Each structure stands twice: as structure tokens, then as C-alpha cells.
Amino acid sequence: MDFLLNNLKQKIQHIDQAQKFIIRDEDRRFVESFVKTFKLSQDFVEPILKFLSHKKSTNLVWLSLSECTGCTESFLRNEIPGIDSLLLEYINLDYHEVLMSAAGFQARENLKNLKKGEYFLVVEGSVCAQQEYFATFGAEASSGAEELLHLSRDAFMVLCVGTCSSFGGVQAANPNPTNTESIDKLIQREVVNIPGCPPSDINIIYTLMYAILFEKTPSLDALNRPLWAYGKTVHDTCERKAKFESGDFVQTFGDEKMTQGYCLYKVGCKGPYAYNNCPKVKFNSKTSWPIQAGHGCIACSEPNFWDDFGVFETPMTKQNKSFAKEEKKEAVSIQDFHTFVLNLQSHQIGIFLDSKQTQILFNGKNILSFNLELNTHLFLEELAKKSKLTSRLVENYQTYFPKLYQKNMHNMSDSRISQNPADTLLLMHEILSLEKKENTHYFALQEAMSFPFKVVSDMDFSVKVSEDNIVIDAIKGMRLILCYALGGLEYDGIAYGILATLCKALKEGVAKFIVLKGIKNDVVLGGDLVQNSLIEKWLLK
Numbered sequence: 429m430d431f432l433l434n435n436l437k438q439k440i441q442h443i444d445q446a447q448k449f450i451i452r453d454e455d456r457r458f459v460e461s462f463v464k465t466f467k468l469s470q471d472f473v474e475p476i477l478k479f480l481s482h483k484k485s486t487n488l489v490w491l492s493l494s495e496c497t498g499c500t501e502s503f504l505r506n507e508i509p510g511i512d513s514l515l516l517e518y519i520n521l522d523y524h525e526v527l528m529s530a531a532g533f534q535a536r537e538n539l540k541n542l543k544k545g546e547y548f549l550v551v552e553g554s555v556c557a558q559q560e561y562f563a564t565f566g567a568e569a570s571s572g573a574e575e576l577l578h579l580s581r582d583a584f585m586v587l588c589v590g591t592c593s594s595f596g597g598v599q600a601a602n603p604n605p606t607n608t609e610s611i612d613k614l615i616q617r618e619v620v621n622i623p624g625c626p627p628s629d630i631n632i633i634y635t636l637m638y639a640i641l642f643e644k645t646p647s648l649d650a651l652n653r654p655l656w657a658y659g660k661t662v663h664d665t666c667e668r669k670a671k672f673e674s675g676d677f678v679q680t681f682g683d684e685k686m687t688q689g690y691c692l693y694k695v696g697c698k699g700p701y702a703y704n705n706c707p708k709v710k711f712n713s714k715t716s717w718p719i720q721a722g723h724g725c726i727a728c729s730e731p732n733f734w735d736d737f738g739v740f741e742t743p744m745t746k747q748n749k750s751f752a753k754e755e756k757k758e759a760v761s762i763q764d765f766h767t768f769v770l771n772l773q774s775h776q777i778g779i780f781l782d783s784k785q786t787q788i789l790f791n792g793k794n795i796l797s798f799n800l801e802l803n804t805h806l807f808l809e810e811l812a813k814k815s816k817l818t819s820r821l822v823e824n825y826q827t828y829f830p831k832l833y834q835k836n837m838h839n840m841s842d843s844r845i846s847q848n849p850a851d852t853l854l855l856m857h858e859i860l861s862l863e864k865k866e867n868t869h870y871f872a873l874q875e876a877m878s879f880p881f882k883v884v885s886d887m888d889f890s891v892k893v894s895e896d897n898i899v900i901d902a903i904k905g906m907r908l909i910l911c912y913a914l915g916g917l918e919y920d921g922i923a924y925g926i927l928a929t930l931c932k933a934l935k936e937g938v939a940k941f942i943v944l945k946g947i948k949n950d951v952v953l954g955g956d957l958v959q960n961s962l963i964e965k966w967l968l969k
């Protein structure tokens with residue numbers, strides 16, 4: 429933070445004093461909100477104001493490729509600083525087909541006059557590199573792909589605004605007849621992705637402003653999305669989340685529960701799978717956002733949102749599998765399961781995911797700790813006692829799954845504490861199924877692999893790592909079996925979520941342990957539940 433501040437102060441010293449603007453209230457409000465959003469200290473407010481009021485306008489080229497102009501519409505809806513201030517004072521919009529005042533040869537001339545490293549390039553829309561007549565520009569009829577390659581080469585930074593430019597978007601959805609793709613696939617340089625169909629005005633402008641002020645990108649995630657905006661899921665900060673936690677769902681559209689803030693998961697909300705800050709920043713100058721307006725999130729800012737998330741208004745169940753681009757999952761047959769022993773060398777760590785005893789092996793011993801109550805009667809009783817929300821959750825389970833509730837509450841056997849994390853599947857089976865199965869772990873794994881989607885319903889397991897052990901805690905997370913089930917997700921989707929979350933926890937635990945101990949990263953897999961390529965991928969990738 430100190431580095432950023434000093435950098436800014438240094439730049440102010442070199443600024444041409446003649447370009448001075450008056451600092452107005454709205455500029456101050458904008459900068460204060462910006463500083464708060466990026467969790468910068470208050471010390472930044474004055475230098476930023478000074479810098480913005482003195483600096484030369486930043487040259488910006490906004491290229492429109494395969495898109496619907498929704499991103500531009502969103503950009504225009506900004507209230508503070510307001511699009512007029514933005515364009516008149518902070519930004520010099522050299523090229524934007526909808527907003528620029530230049531036309532024809534003059535507009536093309538503006539592009540030719542750009543200087544290397546002295547402009548930001550914003551790209552809206554995805555690109556088709558194989559068709560020379562797609563998205564042609566000017567009298568030269570250069571293709572969109574050519575224009576993009578040319579302009580991106582000399583730009584100071586490339587920002588992909590919208591899901592189309594970030595990940596391909598609707599145009600790249602199956603069967604993608606135009607062979608359209610995201611921008612980073614064509615240009616050989618780093619981009620900042622600001623996805624959303626469209627993204628909010630705030631996500632576009634604040635990211636751009638950060639880049640202009642500090643001449644660097646904000647911290648990005650693995651998909652090049654700014655973490656300040658895309659670090660949490662929509663569900664994490666949703667105003668209806670308490671209702672998800674208590675199992676209170678809108679059952680159908682038009683249901684009066686809709687206006688009472690009930691959760692929209694059962695009518696298709698994909699908020700738990702979408703990384704975006706919509707609940708906080710909203711749209712149209714903070715007027716509203718999809719869930720406030722009464723429709724679930726469609727995960728519009730995720731890669732492949734069109735193909736991967738099934739239909740918009742129902743949860744992801746087998747019934748809707750025709751709407752999913754099926755992931756090729758290996759079929760699992762019971763005969764395939766066999767346990768084998770891991771012969772580890774001293775520097776190796778073994779992840780042994782097994783129906784009898786899951787372990788993490790290091791230096792000849794198991795370093796994994798885990799505890800879970802498998803007696804469903806006691807589990808439900810405990811859960812109901814935790815909070816008002818969980819008590820209501822169990823009540824809803826009783827209302828909507830009366831037979832399962834009765835079966836489990838009639839279970840009068842003694843407490844059965846398990847030390848095997850794979851037994852999360854056993855607990856899930858008891859909560860969701862009336863049938864007894866011969867080998868429940870294998871049955872649950874088969875069901876998980878038949879789930880036609882690749883979207884993971886996270887089960888919120890926590891992982892703690894110390895010098896001599898790795899602790900996985902699933903006690904709190906197991907409540908989500910009830911939440912998802914009441915929301916309409918079925919056995920296969922929940923089993924898929926549990927297995928993926930468990931693999932993530934094992935992998936995270938081992939990765940942190942390796943760092944803590946400063947040892948070589950040499951992980952070997954074993955156990956009867958690992959004999960599936962997807963599980964291997966989850967544990968190792």
C-alpha cells in the first residue's frame with residue numbers, strides 16, 4: 429500500500445499544473461468510494477483527487493466485436509463520477525463506435541494516431557479469428573480479429589469487458605457455429621477480465637480507474653478477474669442467503685414467498701456457482717440487481733455459463749440434462765473397486781481416499797484428523813440446537829421430506845463417531861435415501877459420476893494445518909446437504925459436491941503442509957475411491 433501511495437505522490441510532482449480542474453463534491457464521493465472499495469487507507473483520498481484533477485486525460489480505445497452492446501449500456505449507467513465527467517475529465521475516448529463524436533475517416537485516423545504504450549484498450553465482445561468478413565472495420569474492411577491483433581500489440585493494458593470478451597460468452601456457446609473465442613485465446617498477452625453479461629458499471633469503471641491511477645492491474649484470480657470484484661460468490665453476499673441456510677425456498681414463480689425474500693435456488697438460482705459482487709454494487713447506478721428483482725442468478729459472469737449451468741429456472745437435475753453440455757465422466761462399476769497399498773518413499777506424501785479409512789500418509793504415519801457423527805438422529809438433533817436458522821432447517825426437512833425425517837429420527841442406536849472423511853457420503857446417503865445399500869460409498873460415487881453437470885455445489889469443509897497434522901472439519905458443512913436438497917438439488921448433484929469438496933480439502937491440506945514443512949511436492953494417490961480419473965484430477969491438478 430505504501431508503495432502505491434509513494435508512486436502516486438511522485439507522479440503528482442511531475443504533472444503539468446496548467447491542466448487543473450476544480451475538485452467537485454461528486455469527484456470526492458467517487459474517490460472516497462473507490463478508496464473504500466479497494467480497502468486503501470484514507471491517506472489515498474487527497475493524492476488521488478489531486479492526481480485526477482491535474483493529470484492528462486487517459487487515452488482509451490473501446491473495440492466492439494461480437495457482442496450486444498450491453499456492456500456499453502452498463503458503462504453509461506454510472507452515476508458517480510457520471511459518464512459525462514468520466515469522458516470529459518478523466519478519459520479521452522479515442523474510439524468507441526457508439527459513443528465517439530468522430531465518424532468515417534476521422535474515426536479511423538484517431539486509431540492511426542495512437543502512440544505505443546499510451547492508450548488502454550477495452551474489448552467488448554468475443555472474436556472470430558477464422559472469418560475475414562466478421563465484424564469488419566472502415567473502408568479497408570479489416571476484420572475484427574486483425575483490428576484486435578493490431579490494437580492490442582501497442583496498448584498499455586488490455587481490459588476485456590463482458591463475458592464475451594473474457595470467456596467467449598453466448599456467441600461461443602455450443603455448437604459455436606462461428607468458432608468464436610475469448611480475446612486471450614487470440615492475442616498473446618495478459619488481459620484483465622471483467623466478466624458479466626453485462627458487468628456492472630462499477631466493476632468496469634473502478635477496475636479501469638485503478639489501472640489508470642496505479643499503472644498496474646489490481647490483484648487477479650486464476651481467471652484474470654480482479655479479486656476485489658470477483659473474489660466471492662453472488663451467494664456469499666446475497667440478501668436472501670439466510671433463507672437458503674434455513675431451507676426456505678420459493679417453490680414456483682409467482683409464489684408469494686418471492687416478495688418475502690425467500691431463496692430462489694429452487695427456481696434456478698446459480699448464485700452459489702457465480703463469482704461476482706452484484707449484491708453489493710448492483711446495476712443501473714445501484715438501482716437493483718437480478719435477485720432483488722425476483723429472478724435467480726444465471727451465473728452470467730462464469731466461463732461457459734450458457735452451456736454448463738443447465739436451464740435458468742430449475743436446479744441442475746438429471747431431468748434437465750439435455751440442457752447441459754455433458755462432461756465426459758467415466759462410468760464407475762462396482763467391480764472396479766479394489767484397495768491397494770501405498771509403498772511410499774520417505775519424501776513422498778500419500779493421499780489415500782478410501783471407503784474404509786481415508787488417510788494422508790507422511791513418514792510412515794497418518795497425519796489426517798477428522799471426526800463426524802454418523803448417527804443421523806444425533807446429527808439432526810445437534811444441528812437443530814445450533815441456531816435459529818438450523819432449527820428452522822431441520823423443521824423444513826421434516827415438512828418436505830417427512831419419511832426421511834421419520835426414518836432418521838427413529839434411529840435410536842448409539843453415537844457413531846467416524847474418523848473417515850469419506851463417510852460424509854454415508855451420512856449424506858442416510859439423509860437423502862430410504863434405501864439401504866450394500867456398499868454405500870461406491871453407490872454414492874457412481875451416482876456422483878452420473879451427475880450430468882460439472883458444476884460443484886461446495887460443502888464448506890474447513891482445513892487446518894499444523895507441523896504434525898492436517899485437520900478436515902466437515903461438521904458445519906454437512907448442514908448444506910439439507911439446504912441443497914430442500915432447494916431441489918438431487919442425490920447425484922449433492923454426492924458430486926461432497927466428493928469434489930472433500931478432494932479440494934485433501935489437496936489444500938497437503939499443499940499447505942508441503943509449504944509449512946518446506947518439503948518436495950511429491951504426492952502419490954491410493955485408496956479404493958481414487959480409481960476414477962476425475963477424482964485423480966481433483967486431487968492433483
Ligand code: FSX
Nearest residue numbers: 495496497498499590591
Ligand atoms: Fe452483451 Fe457485452 Fe453480454 Fe457480451 O456485455 S451484455 S453479449 S457480455 O459483450 O454486450
Ligand code: SF4
Nearest residue numbers: 666669691692697699
Ligand atoms: Fe441468493 Fe441465489 Fe444464494 Fe438463494 S441461491 S441465497 S437467491 S444467491
Ligand code: F3S
Nearest residue numbers: 704706725726727728
Ligand atoms: Fe450475472 Fe448473476 Fe450477477 S446473472 S448479473 S452474475 S447476479
